[in-house]
Amino acid sequence: MTAAVLFENVSRHFGPVKAVDAVDLEVAAGEFFAMLGPSGSGKTTCLRLMAGFEQPTHGHIEIFGETAEGVPPYRRSVNTVFQDYALFPHLSILDNVAYGLMVKGVGKEERRKAAEDALAMVKLPGYGTRKPGQLSGGQRQRVALARALVNKPKVLLLDEPLGALDLKLREQMQEELKSLQKSLGITFVFVTHDQGEALSMADRIAVFNDGRIQQLGTPEDIYKRPQTRFVADFVGSSNVLSSATCAKLGIPSAAASLRPEAITIGTSWAEQLSLPGKVTARSFLGAVNRVSVDCNGEKIIVTSPAAMPVPDIGADVQLAFSRNDLHLMEEA
Amino acid sequence: MRSDRSTSAPLGLKIAAIGGLAFLHIPILLIFLYAFTTEEKSYQFPPPGLTLQWFAVTWNRPDVWEALTLSVKVATIATAIALVLGTFCAAAVSQTRFFGRETISLLVILPIALPGIITGIALRSAFSMADIPFSFWTIVLGHATFCIVVVYNNAVARFRRVSGSLIEASMDLGADGFQTFRHVILPNIGTALLAGGMLAFALSFDEVIVTTFTGGQQSTLPIWMLEELIRPRQRPVTNVVAMVVMLVTFLPILAAYYLTRDGDQIAGAGK
């Protein structure tokens, strides 16, 4: 099956800045794909390369098997939900949604009906006569979604779609987007800097840093088995053990990641690994306690269920964890 | 939060501010009064009597009509040229980034930043060096040059408010460059262009310094006024013309104000 989006060794340079640097990427058809990374990591430029707002400096891009370089945005069956929504302020909501059909020459009655259907799909029926300025942020976001989906795009691009919404609305929209994507079967590619959003929504995640993909995999892969220190730091907050600590555990490796919730304090079973250390800080976070332990100069964070007793600051403790939870990384 | 203190101004400031505004407006009100005076020979105040007869006299003066038509023609064509050039320039400067943008802005502003006499005499000596006879078109050429900046300023200010992603959104939804211009760019900058055009018209309609250098035998309304000011022939007719000129320039200015004000609201609502 052809990939929805294919990047082969794609770079986009702005003068001396390598915004995207030799990226290889394959988004499968019907997939919910997330590009995760801090600002300036190249994820948004990748999205703009897919939309056609940017052209690659080197490399090759295909959308459903067709070459996309040199094809303007208006000839791609790809639509975008913009971060600031970019609704046309001078047009009514209905005309905003019908815009794509209008410029393609669809008849007035037909496009009105299609736009109304699309508005109903995003749960805004009857809002057509209003102007964008009269809607709330969440409503504008839905209009932007309807405006893109009414064109039946092959790929829908979402640029930080939930960034401007408050927490509660964001969680609600996450679920709606996910179910919308399932029911429509359209390939969604979305950009976010929020790892929680990426983990909960995406089928697969590409983690970006400095214009390169650090790791590409399922949310579980990314979360449990970070391959680089950057991914371990950025996605959640894994402990990264140095090569010296690894050596002490009898494992030859440049570095290894260890999730805080995989560690227990105190008793270790025979088959478990253990490290001695001293408690330096502790805080109560509701469901869990968060304990900082100094192991020979290396700070290790442990989260333990709130029901478990917590040692006092300054106490000497043993940290125990399974070998399977320790993930070796190629680089320090 | 504003404190109550800041909502009422000190008395001295109030008097100075209102006095300053009065200083700006009393001379203009006088123009309206003098248009009705019965006094023919001097600028006597208070007017000995009021009459409407000078409106009829002015109405029947062919030289006033000729000057008025010429001014309107020049202003119309100069405004049209300025609209095209100013909008093009504003679009290039605000929608793309290129080397030397600041230089372009400076170049556009220069014709009104430098005293009018410099623009005038420079054009005049260039025309005579190039053996171009002074005509209607040399006046238009001069006027269009300094009108560009007015359109440019209005258009740049609006372009800045039309977020760049609107154009990308339009392209993304399948509109090519021309469709995007027609359906997105034009509706969003239309009122700003209209306002810029109005102000350019007012500027050209009123211009006298550059015109004295670039015009030949033709006299625009301001040139006609200037001759009357230096060598008064029929003061009452001048009084009436002055009032009419005032009104003709007021209307586009008021229209420009309301156009850009509404535009701000539209742009503000889109945020």
Place this chain on the structure above:
Amino acid sequence: MSALATEATILPNRPGLTGRISDFLWKHPYVLLAVLLGPPVLWLGIIYLGSLFALLLQSFFSIDDFSGLINYEFTLATYKQLLSDANFDIIVRTVLMAATVTLFSALIAFPIAYYAARYAKGKWKAVFYLGVMLPLWSSYLVKIYAWKLILAKEGILTWAFTKLNLLWLLDGWLALPIIGGNSLSVSYTGTFLVFVYVWMPFMILPIQAALERVPGNLIEASSDLGGTPQQTFRHVLFPLALPGIVAGSIFTFSLTLGDYIIPQIVGSSRLFIGQAVYAQQGTAGNIPLAAAFTVVPIVIMGLYLWMAKRMGAFDAL
């Protein structure tokens, strides 16, 4: 929507000429830039800058005293002539006038701008805005004409002074040397009043813009810290408004430097730079000297702009 359900992911080229042009311009954004920038840059570059350079060039030529023809050889003789006593007087007179006009414009404009920026709300804000914009944009000549009406011996000013029994004051003023004269309309005082009237609105707008950018809580902070209104004004408001005043002064100074119509209609027979330029190029036919005279405001304004830029005045424009 079925009509739209195209199978192709990449749509075909748009048919027709506009589609092809659109594609071409999208692929070559620099062509689009050239199309947009070309006409205005050619117009201003050739017509305007070309004329300006041609004019400046002429200031390095001289005029043959006998034939009255221009001698096309590089010389600084014209500049020497420019600095002769009589011509230098004209320059000094104009600069002094421009400086005085600027100072008084700022004094009158400040309260208006301050009130409009900090106290006028809602409808009054619009009244103040239009109250400044209308005089600013309305006809320059008609405004001068209005002052001819006001300053005339039989006009409203004399009438007002008579009614107030203050005619002695007006006569006393006119009896003063230099600034006085036979009547206000042929004195420097008259010229000065018209200059201030005509250019002052250009001072109000930048000051207002600068003051509007001063956050209200800054002034409250100053009062909270025990500042009297005078101290708040001197240490907080005035320094923040200064770039606006400098920006406004660019207009009032430059416009006064180059004007030749106001002193011609209201004023004494002593010339200003603008009048000298006009006379040299017209009746005297001495284009090189006229060109040299125009260099003076250009140089002065160049220096002025350079200093203004260093004071951050351009942010207030």
